[in-house]
Amino acid sequence: MSGYDDYEDEPQESFGRPFLGREIRLESEERFHNTADDTPGGHNRPYLITGGRTGGGAANIGIETLLIYERQVQPDRTWSTEMMMIVRACDRPVACAEVAARIGLPIGVVQVLAGDLVAAGVLQQSASSASLADDVAFIERLIHGVSAL
Amino acid sequence: MSLHSDARPMGQPPAKRPPIPVKILISGGFGVGKTTTVGALSEIDPLSTEAPMTSASVGIDDAGVASQKTTTTVAMDFGRVTIDESIILYMFGTPGQDRFGFMWNDLADGALGGVVLVDPSRLEDCFVALDYFESIKLPYVVAVNSFAGRPTMTLDQVRHAVNVDPDVPVVAVDARDREQVKAVVLTLLRRILARAKARSQR
């Protein structure tokens, strides 16, 4: 096939989307369930780091949630190596996913530990923009900002 | 949950509130140009990390069993754009594969909108993303990445073939071109704005 012309004779009908109408289930709680039990070896290590906990939990840390270390709390001997790595990566506002990518830990682990650090007052977390989806002034500011890039 | 504790030592300045992250999803089939799109606008080289996902195979798998659920991790890449001192945009390139309907809630939770990239020669690769965005009512635009030298379709033909609502924008993009990617993101933001305005008038 060499271009647009090849399509001219084809019927103008939808290919159909096979998944249309299929229920999409939202099951965030199950994220890690199988891996801990079913996979051998190294996969279990994240659960040791987090004491077996998964996900953002009570602190509600999303993958895009920005984290920042304000330096009002001094590092403490009780912090794990992984906590220290997270705190060091948060010297300016940085998304949870970016912290995970930079220090090489799974996002789920960073979500849990960052949640602990937020609860302990070490890290600050950003608000979510989800509630701003209907905020006309906010979206206009965003449009202005992207136009100016 | 309180972000600001009032119990700070006297004389210390209040902690500055972190900027707000804005998340948009760039999705589509393998090789459609997600990473390229993210990289075109990002101020950092796209970063990659593993995201845990629950997946359900749709249709019949090798064992003849429908809808078997597994937990898997998927490589996801993303980039960052600082909009101003209080808004940081993150673009997440999220995979979608034809045989798997990924349970994307971790990715989509709190997302403002999505871009569905379409390669006209592999149209059906975008169906999972379209279906998912529609099911969670996430505003999205369709961006047709017509790779040079490959068969292509008009935007109307693509719109017809993927069967999206008349008010969903379908635009062309060269994912390597920063200005074109910017235009796609702006199209998405204007759609989000239109929805916000419609809702605030109710």
Ligand SMILES: Nc1nc2c(ncn2[C@@H]2O[C@H](COP(=O)(O)OP(=O)(O)O)[C@@H](O)[C@H]2O)c(=O)[nH]1
């Ligand atoms: N000609 C052309 N090539 C592209 C375009 N977008 C991506 N590519 C190339 O297609 C390949 C796959 O792109 P990539 O962004 O990695 O796809 P992904 O799997 O969706 O992340 C890369 O070699 C890109 O350089 C485009 O708009 N035009």
Ligand SMILES: [Mg+2]
């Ligand atoms: Mg990619």
